[in-house]
Amino acid sequence: MKKFEFRLQSTMDWRERRAEQEKTELERLHSEQTRLRQSRESLQGELHTLSHQAHQQAVTTSEALHQMAMFSQSLHNLDLRLHSEEKHCGLQIVKQREKCVEADRNHKLLIHLRENRRQEWLTEFDREQEQNATESWNARRSREARRPR
Numbered sequence: 001m002k003k004f005e006f007r008l009q010s011t012m013d014w015r016e017r018r019a020e021q022e023k024t025e026l027e028r029l030h031s032e033q034t035r036l037r038q039s040r041e042s043l044q045g046e047l048h049t050l051s052h053q054a055h056q057q058a059v060t061t062s063e064a065l066h067q068m069a070m071f072s073q074s075l076h077n078l079d080l081r082l083h084s085e086e087k088h089c090g091l092q093i094v095k096q097r098e099k100c101v102e103a104d105r106n107h108k109l110l111i112h113l114r115e116n117r118r119q120e121w122l123t124e125f126d127r128e129q130e131q132n133a134t135e136s137w138n139a140r141r142s143r144e145a146r147r148p149r
Contacts (some may be wrong), residue, residue: 004121012110019103026096036086
């Protein structure tokens, strides 16, 4: 009997690589989301420091207040942009998780198919081995029966 061969092995390998690529992309998106969150936290800290500095100064000129207000507004706009990017990244993560689940499901489907086919092959192999052993035993018994005693 010929050895076990799964004709869809290359497809299964491709699906495995695809699942790994999807997981890598999901990890990249999580890293991006973490980076955005850290940037926002840093920005919030800077806004807090700016506010604290404005209250600490005993005498503040209108020019200094105007510059602080402009800087504060710039930081606030940057925070809004980072918040928007973080939300967008969160949506991408949800979509990417779905892609990962689908890629894993497709890969596992072929794994199960291969295992089923392998089990069928093993059953057929065992049946053929049993048949060969039976034929061999019958042939030996037949030869022994034909021999004169």
